[in-house]
Amino acid sequence: MKKIQIGVMSFVLSMGLIVGAMAQNPGYKIGDKAADFKLKSVDGSWVSLPNNAKGAIVIFTCNTCPYVVAYEDRMIDLHKKYAAKGYPVIAINSNDDKVSPGDSFEKMKDRSKSKKFPYAYAYDKSQEVIKKYGASRTPHVYLLHKEGNDFMVKYIGAIDNNYQDPTGVTEKYVEEALDDLMNGRKVAVESTKAIGCSIKWTKNAQ
Amino acid sequence: MKVLLLCLLLVFSNSYSNESSDQSKTESTFRIISYPEFEEMLKTTSNKIKVYNFWATWCGPCVKEMPYFEKIQAEDSSIELIFISMDDGRKPERVTSFIDKKRIKAPVYLLNDVDYNKWIDKVDPSWSGAIPATLFIKSDGTKSFHEGELTEKELKLIINQLK
Numbered sequence A: 001m002k003k004i005q006i007g008v009m010s011f012v013l014s015m016g017l018i019v020g021a022m023a024q025n026p027g028y029k030i031g032d033k034a035a036d037f038k039l040k041s042v043d044g045s046w047v048s049l050p051n052n053a054k055g056a057i058v059i060f061t062c063n064t065c066p067y068v069v070a071y072e073d074r075m076i077d078l079h080k081k082y083a084a085k086g087y088p089v090i091a092i093n094s095n096d097d098k099v100s101p102g103d104s105f106e107k108m109k110d111r112s113k114s115k116k117f118p119y120a121y122a123y124d125k126s127q128e129v130i131k132k133y134g135a136s137r138t139p140h141v142y143l144l145h146k147e148g149n150d151f152m153v154k155y156i157g158a159i160d161n162n163y164q165d166p167t168g169v170t171e172k173y174v175e176e177a178l179d180d181l182m183n184g185r186k187v188a189v190e191s192t193k194a195i196g197c198s199i200k201w202t203k204n205a206q
Numbered sequence B: 001m002k003v004l005l006l007c008l009l010l011v012f013s014n015s016y017s018n019e020s021s022d023q024s025k026t027e028s029t030f031r032i033i034s035y036p037e038f039e040e041m042l043k044t045t046s047n048k049i050k051v052y053n054f055w056a057t058w059c060g061p062c063v064k065e066m067p068y069f070e071k072i073q074a075e076d077s078s079i080e081l082i083f084i085s086m087d088d089g090r091k092p093e094r095v096t097s098f099i100d101k102k103r104i105k106a107p108v109y110l111l112n113d114v115d116y117n118k119w120i121d122k123v124d125p126s127w128s129g130a131i132p133a134t135l136f137i138k139s140d141g142t143k144s145f146h147e148g149e150l151t152e153k154e155l156k157l158i159i160n161q162l163k
Helices: A002-021 A066-082 A105-115 A128-133 A173-182 B002-015 B021-025 B035-043 B060-075 B093-102 B152-162
Strands: A039-041 A055-061 A089-093 A120-123 A140-147 A150-157 A196-198 B030-033 B049-055 B079-085 B108-111 B133-137 B143-147
Touching (some): A066 A089, A140 A173, B049 B152, B060 B079, B060 B152, B133 B152, B143 B152
Antiparallel strands (some): A055 A140, A140 A150
């Protein structure tokens, strides 16, 4: 009996440790107010949430993740279709470039140039922005809608339901959420999950 | 130890025997499966702690932690390790050549269903979808889930807690 108690105790304790070790702010939920940021984009300009827009499609992304690569053209299309309607794409890379050298600011510039990204591609080097938002993988979308002066989180998740084949997509999550927002409706599917690449977090200095 | 492993492998490949005799001669079992097949697999408990590790050949942290899992499987007979690949189902050769190159011993299944939102929560509600991730299922069916890379020490700690 005692053994079991000790077992349970140490289980609880160590699970606490494990959870504590990976402790990360769970980040934003639907309906939360999103914080503004000021990050440097690949063209050298500073990027923040756009005051003159109706919202923004914030996508935590990177250079190196195969899922991101599979979605790049669709991200470009989203921007082309929705920026003029008030919802530009803002792509943010938060990966530590020591852990993932392919995700350095220089490599971001290269990627942006070769793919001709029409949207801002900014580097969250300190990882402060991603920690606030709570993204855990790439690509990870936060669809924001402006209410008064505040950017409210309206959708969190994947771009659509088939990363492999754009023609095989049956649910365009982000587009459907945008259509709901633009028509003054409540977003029907507010959050989705997808397999994605883990965020390459900065390792604590020893 | 080798014999034990071989027995394990045989027992395993018998319980999910769809592979040809050719494949069972290779070091590791490999098969492409659907989500319903995976779900069936999860329901099949044994007297071991089943460890399902979600990974992909292109995922650096996944590849890094795989040897720890293989080591624990080799050292600890109460563990049954199963690798679940998230690689592109249209290019299984990437996985099979990885298995050969790295001499992966544990069975590898490529879960070929990209409609992720339909099944991630069913595996575990706490899973955001990032890989690596690992699902532990005890013989009584109790589940525990870990998202993120594990060190050998962390993996041993989790397994010891489950015993």
